Amino acid sequence: MKLLVLAVGVRMPAWVQDAWHDYARRMPPDCALELREIKPEPRSSGKSVEQMMQAEARRLQAAVPPQALCIALDERGRDLSTAKLASELEQWRASGRDVAFLVGGPDGLDAQLKQRCASLLRLSSLTLPHPMVRVILAEQLYRAWAIMNNHPYHRA
Template identity: 65%
Template sequence: MKLIIVAVGTRMPGWVDEAFSDYAKRMPADCAIELREVKPEARTTGKTPAQMEALEAKRIDAVMPQGGRWLALDERGRDLTTVELSRQFQTWRDDGRDVGLIIGGPDGLDAALKARCDGLIRLSSLTLPHGMVRVLLAEQLYRAWSILNNHPYHRA
């Protein structure tokens, strides 16, 4: 199983890339984390947020794993504890398919794209910067793995 984080946005600050890479490299090869960045639609074109989301959705579709499980990060998604995420992680591993986790752009994600997803999850009730979401998601995936493998990283 591969964990593919698809994130709308490019050119993150150095600290984001460094922190994300740190957690991604900790994961074992059988559940590697891969980042696929998607170019955001320019916000100066006069398009509506819905039009921009639809264009970004096409770019997301182009890089998502075919035949994989798709999950969108959304403010109205399922709120999981870390232990619940680790249980989900185990379900994903047992299933064997790649998992695509989608982080939307400034306006969020296209409604039709979210409807095609296997589920919606949220990391926080707070509004977080997109770069921070990448880091937090990678850290929580690593923590979920550490719980399942009795690794000392997670201390309950």
């Protein structure tokens, strides 16, 4: 199984890239964590916010591997504990399907794209800045893996 984070936003500051790599490199090959950065639509394009989100949605959709389970990151989504995330991770691994986590850009994710996803996942009720979302998600996926494997990283 591969865990793919498809995130709108490129050329992130070094601290974002370092934090991402710190967690991604800890994941074992059967739970590999990969990032694909999606080019944001230029905010100077003269398009409406909806049109910009639709353009980003098309790029996100094109980056989803065939058969992957799609989960949209959204502050209005399902509230999961990390223990519950660990049990979902176990099920995803058993299914053998890749999982694609979609993270929106400054204006969020297109509504129709969200509807096509299997579920919406909330990391917090707060609106988080999009560069931080990929890092928090990577840490939570690593923590969920640690719970699944009784690794001492997670202390209950």
